Amino acid sequence: MIHLYNVTKIYPNGVQALRDISVKISKGEFVFLVGPSGAGKSTFIRLIFREELPTRGQILIGGRSIIRLKRSEIPILRRNIGVVFQDFRLLEDRTVFENVAFALEVLEYPRTEIRKRVMVALDMVGLGLKAKMFPHQLSGGEQQRVAIARAIVKNPRILVADEPTGNLDPMTSREIMDLLAEINKKGTTVIVATHDREIVDAFQKRVIALSQGRLVRDDVKGAYAL
Ligand SMILES: Nc1ncnc2c1ncn2[C@@H]1O[C@H](COP(=O)(O)OP(=O)(O)O)[C@@H](O)[C@H]1O
Ligand SMILES: [Mg+2]
Numbered sequence: 521m522i523h524l525y526n527v528t529k530i531y532p533n534g535v536q537a538l539r540d541i542s543v544k545i546s547k548g549e550f551v552f553l554v555g556p557s558g559a560g561k562s563t564f565i566r567l568i569f570r571e572e573l574p575t576r577g578q579i580l581i582g583g584r585s586i587i588r589l590k591r592s593e594i595p596i597l598r599r600n601i602g603v604v605f606q607d608f609r610l611l612e613d614r615t616v617f618e619n620v621a622f623a624l625e626v627l628e629y630p631r632t633e634i635r636k637r638v639m640v641a642l643d644m645v646g647l648g649l650k651a652k653m654f655p656h657q658l659s660g661g662e663q664q665r666v667a668i669a670r671a672i673v674k675n676p677r678i679l680v681a682d683e684p685t686g687n688l689d690p691m692t693s694r695e696i697m698d699l700l701a702e703i704n705k706k707g708t709t710v711i712v713a714t715h716d717r718e719i720v721d722a723f724q725k726r727v728i729a730l731s732q733g734r735l736v737r738d739d740v741k742g743a744y745a746l
Contacts, residue, residue, distance in 0.1 A: 602671030
């Protein structure tokens with residue numbers, strides 16, 4: 521489903537964020553991307569939803585190069601990829617419902633379809649009863665749930681999360697990760713960048729480790745460190 525071939529990313533300032541990375545992630549996998557700060561995790565995530573382009577190498581998603589996409593084809597890619605960030609990135613002046621609905625409004629879904637899908641997504645993340653609240657009325661964990669609902673409401677085939685538990689306490693982190701695992705069980709390919717050792721060790725999923733832009737380990741049922 522996702523293939524990186526000899527991917528190198530050098531930012532305009534000369535920093536080599538990724539060095540010759542080759543990796544295959546199959547449909548339905550759950551993958552942790554680990555490594556210390558600066559290892560290249562966020563760059564890896566940004567390449568997958570084409571927020572950045574590689575300097576060298578090829579990236580295929582569903583067998584198609586995402587590097588050669590025409591501008592008009594980028595929205596189709598983004599429809600198939602949900603993205604979750606550490607800092608939630610919710611619209612503060614909109615309700616929970618509106619934040620999630622926004623993802624479908626930009627895709628011009630009909631109103632009744634939007635309503636139905638948003639409520640399904642909010643029920644999935646356990647916030648069906650908080651649809652009318654505003655982000656500042658929610659806890660950090662709940663805000664991240666809204667962001668996850670927004671990411672999955674399009675029924676994407678891939679969900680990428682960049683340090684989704686970075687701002688949360690250990691118990692809430694665990695709940696958020698359980699939710700991502702549940703979404704994965706329903707068939708979505710999930711990639712989570714994290715440096716939360718406890719969670720990675722507890723989940724026993726595939727672990728891809730980066731260090732200074734290099735892929736240094738790829739274990740089927742891994743721990744954070746050897
Ligand atoms: N937009 C950018 N411009 C220049 N350098 C960047 C940019 N984003 C990240 N970097 C650099 O690339 C390297 C990898 O960063 P990043 O992918 O954010 O790693 P991680 O998410 O693992 O902390 C770091 O040295 C970082 O400073
Ligand atoms: Mg990062």
